[in-house]
Amino acid sequence: DAGVIQSPRHEVTEMGQEVTLRCKPISGHNSLFWYRQTMMRGLELLIYFNNNVPIDDSGMPEDRFSAKMPNASFSTLKIQPSEPRDSAVYFCASSTGNEAFFGQGTRLTVV
Amino acid sequence: GESVGLHLPTLSVQEGDNSIINCAYSNSASDYFIWYKQESGKGPQFIIDIRSNMDKRQGQRVTVLLNKTVKHLSLQIAATQPGDSAVYFCAEKKGNNRLAFGKGNQVVVIP
Numbered sequence A: 001d002a003g004v005i006q007s008p009r010h011e012v013t014e015m016g017q018e019v020t021l022r023c024k025p026i027s028g029h030n031s032l033f034w035y036r037q038t039m040m041r042g043l044e045l046l047i048y049f050n051n052n053v054p055i056d057d058s059g060m061p062e063d064r065f066s067a068k069m070p071n072a073s074f075s076t077l078k079i080q081p082s083e084p085r086d087s088a089v090y091f092c093a094s095s096t097g098n099e100a101f102f103g104q105g106t107r108l109t110v111v
Numbered sequence B: 001g002e003s004v005g006l007h008l009p010t011l012s013v014q015e016g017d018n019s020i021i022n023c024a025y026s027n028s029a030s031d032y033f034i035w036y037k038q039e040s041g042k043g044p045q046f047i048i049d050i051r052s053n054m055d056k057r058q059g060q061r062v063t064v065l066l067n068k069t070v071k072h073l074s075l076q077i078a079a080t081q082p083g084d085s086a087v088y089f090c091a092e093k094k095g096n097n098r099l100a101f102g103k104g105n106q107v108v109v110i111p
Helices: none
Strands: A004-006 A008-014 A019-023 A031-038 A040-051 A053-056 A066-070 A074-079 A088-097 A098-103 A106-110 B010-014 B019-024 B032-038 B045-051 B054-060 B062-067 B072-077 B086-093 B099-101 B104-108
Touching: A004 A088, A008 A019, A019 A088, A031 A074, A031 A098, A040 A066, A040 A074, A040 B099, A053 A066, A074 A088, A098 B045, A106 B019, B010 B019, B019 B104, B032 B062, B032 B072, B045 B054, B045 B062, B045 B072, B072 B086
Parallel strands: A008 A106, B010 B104
Antiparallel strands: A004 A019, A019 A074, A031 A040, A031 A088, A040 A053, A066 A074, A088 A098, A088 A106, B019 B072, B032 B045, B032 B086, B054 B062, B062 B072, B086 B099, B086 B104
């Protein structure tokens, strides 16, 4: 297995634009997590899915953020409209219930 | 490098020496703990885990110690190598399969 695959690796966008981050979890993993990493706040859990169903989205900062998991092999995290303070590295991780395996992350810069 | 804290606690260790990284966790009900390693430009990688019914677990060159009385976790790296330079995170598993991460510790190996 290639591991958790995220795209794009880097994204630079202008304030106000819509941004969509993509994730392909490891096949067979039934839990998927979206994390955000910044210098100030470290690794924060935004939302997680179990069997494609959102279980806990209490970490989603505001309504500008949304996440979907239409099937077991794909998830998106969307920010609209994006703001400079959304600049961070966004990680997707998947799990079968114990340790989570992380993707390489998407480095988002909003200018 | 990626967005990890500029003000992380930093451990500088001579190559070949042993390293000890410490972590305090918050929830006495947490039953599963993991240490992750994050190198620059990469996502966190699983190193070793331990369940709350254990005090110690050993892997290859790494040992995790768990003290539930004081809610303390430590990671010991034997014979530290330049490739061990990274940020190390402890994570505790909370309810609903969530992993909550600590702020991280930077390890710098001096050749």
